[in-house]
Amino acid sequence: MNPYIRRIKDLSNRLDPQVHAEMEGGFVDKKFSKGSFLLQPGQICTSHLLVKEGVARKFYIHNDKEITTEIYFHDDVAISLDSYIMRKAADVYIEALTDLEVTIIDYSRFLDVKKKYAEIMMLDKMFIEYYAVWFEQRLKAFQTMDASQRYIQLLEKEPRIVQQLPVSITASYLNVSLETLSRIRSKFSLR
Amino acid sequence: MNPYIRRIKDLSNRLDPQVHAEMEGGFVDKKFSKGSFLLQPGQICTSHLLVKEGVARKFYIHNDKEITTEIYFHDDVAISLDSYIMRKAADVYIEALTDLEVTIIDYSRFLDVKKKYAEIMMLDKMFIEYYAVWFEQRLKAFQTMDASQRYIQLLEKEPRIVQQLPVSITASYLNVSLETLSRIRSKFSLR
DNA sequence: GTGATTATTTGACCTGTGTCAAATTTTTGC
DNA sequence: GCAAAAATTTGACACAGGTCAAATAATCAC
Numbered sequence: 001m002n003p004y005i006r007r008i009k010d011l012s013n014r015l016d017p018q019v020h021a022e023m024e025g026g027f028v029d030k031k032f033s034k035g036s037f038l039l040q041p042g043q044i045c046t047s048h049l050l051v052k053e054g055v056a057r058k059f060y061i062h063n064d065k066e067i068t069t070e071i072y073f074h075d076d077v078a079i080s081l082d083s084y085i086m087r088k089a090a091d092v093y094i095e096a097l098t099d100l101e102v103t104i105i106d107y108s109r110f111l112d113v114k115k116k117y118a119e120i121m122m123l124d125k126m127f128i129e130y131y132a133v134w135f136e137q138r139l140k141a142f143q144t145m146d147a148s149q150r151y152i153q154l155l156e157k158e159p160r161i162v163q164q165l166p167v168s169i170t171a172s173y174l175n176v177s178l179e180t181l182s183r184i185r186s187k188f189s190l191r
Numbered sequence: 192m193n194p195y196i197r198r199i200k201d202l203s204n205r206l207d208p209q210v211h212a213e214m215e216g217g218f219v220d221k222k223f224s225k226g227s228f229l230l231q232p233g234q235i236c237t238s239h240l241l242v243k244e245g246v247a248r249k250f251y252i253h254n255d256k257e258i259t260t261e262i263y264f265h266d267d268v269a270i271s272l273d274s275y276i277m278r279k280a281a282d283v284y285i286e287a288l289t290d291l292e293v294t295i296i297d298y299s300r301f302l303d304v305k306k307k308y309a310e311i312m313m314l315d316k317m318f319i320e321y322y323a324v325w326f327e328q329r330l331k332a333f334q335t336m337d338a339s340q341r342y343i344q345l346l347e348k349e350p351r352i353v354q355q356l357p358v359s360i361t362a363s364y365l366n367v368s369l370e371t372l373s374r375i376r377s378k379f380s381l382r
Numbered sequence: 383g384t385g386a387t388t389a390t391t392t393g394a395c396c397t398g399t400g401t402c403a404a405a406t407t408t409t410t411g412c
Numbered sequence: 413g414c415a416a417a418a419a420t421t422t423g424a425c426a427c428a429g430g431t432c433a434a435a436t437a438a439t440c441a442c
Contacts, residue, residue: 081327139330176430
């Protein structure tokens with residue numbers, strides 16, 4: 001487990017049970033079937049979507065091409081940060097890649113709890129810090145690594161993506177064409 | 192001014208003057224001469240560095256090549272987020288590109304004020320949120336635009352970088368070779 | 383199971399951008 | 413103001429990775 005996530009979990013576990021219960025009181029579970037969208041461009045993202053079961057992804061369309069920016073497994077949080085923070089229309093899709101179960105953490109209810117308990121505010125801040133650092137690392141991957149290197153890194157850091165998802169989605173997450181990813185795969189599987 | 196920064200400024204201006212004064216009580220000003228480093232790899236980043244006067248940048252070295260990740264002008268905040276949050280050794284340099292005046296906001300003093308006043312914690316959280324969104328946009332630029340398009344966008348969004356800094360630094364910020372940036376510039380200056 | 387659809391691989395070719403080297407322009411020190 | 417150093421431009425060439433098309437493999441519907 002990533003050290004940032006570990007810190008958040010540790011803190012979360014050490015919350016006063018009362019506070020913990022109050023936070024979770026606002027949670028609502030929901031199911032989505034494979035291929036459906038949890039968020040679409042134009043909508044305002046008004047919640048954190050905590051994945052309980054299944055796989056989802058966030059992507060946007062640029063020049064008729066899908067670009068996958070994030071892939072969510074169990075315990076990951078799907079959100080359009082930009083839309084959520086500024087309460088403006090999202091420009092991304094969040095799509096269920098399998099049948100999916102999520103816990104919905106509503107913006108305004110969460111805000112109430114954060115105002116009431118500083119430690120929850122702190123957890124939320126840590127989540128954003130983690131997110132910022134994650135973006136920084138992802139940016140670094142694009143600035144320093146070629147397609148093969150990014151693929152190898154993905155295999156090491158997120159093997160589930162390569163193992164469980166079609167080449168087309170892995171390719172769009174690595175920002176290469178599927179043909180190129182296919183060639184990279186054949187190059188490495190021979191050795 | 193960027194809408195996120197505007198929100199932070201607005202909120203900051205509406206702070207109770209007492210609280211505002213207490214926050215700024217911990218600020219310390221410092222000068223750096225051109226070419227000196229405010230942070231180097233191996234050090235732990237223990238403060239926000241608010242630029243008052245001059246220009247600075249953050250960069251790291253990969254395969255003997257400098258990659259500039261951020262450029263700071265008046266009112267920008269220089270920080271190695273990763274190092275600051277996790278209190279671990281930084282892997283970046285922060286360098287004064289001109290003679291520089293900064294306000295140093297020390298980690299532990301700032302933490303005290305944040306604990307005491309929820310509105311300061313809120314401001315800090317907004318800063319990180321802004322940072323995360325900024326990273327997301329920068330990532331998008333690398334995923335969707337070629338070198339010329341990134342240059343045009345930079346001219347529009349951050350003309351001071353192109354106008355005030357040497358080609359070598361602009362190039363490393365755009366993640367292209369200086370030769371390529373030079374060709375892009377000549378292509379556009381003729382028209 | 384079989385045909386149809388979809389996903390993946392392979393081939394041919396092209397373009398953007400990197401590298402190395404050389405030429406030119408600008409800046410700096412004295 | 414001039415020589416030396418540094419920055420920028422220009423040229424020649426190589427190659428990663430994109431596109432389009434075709435072949436093959438895997439999956440799905442019934």
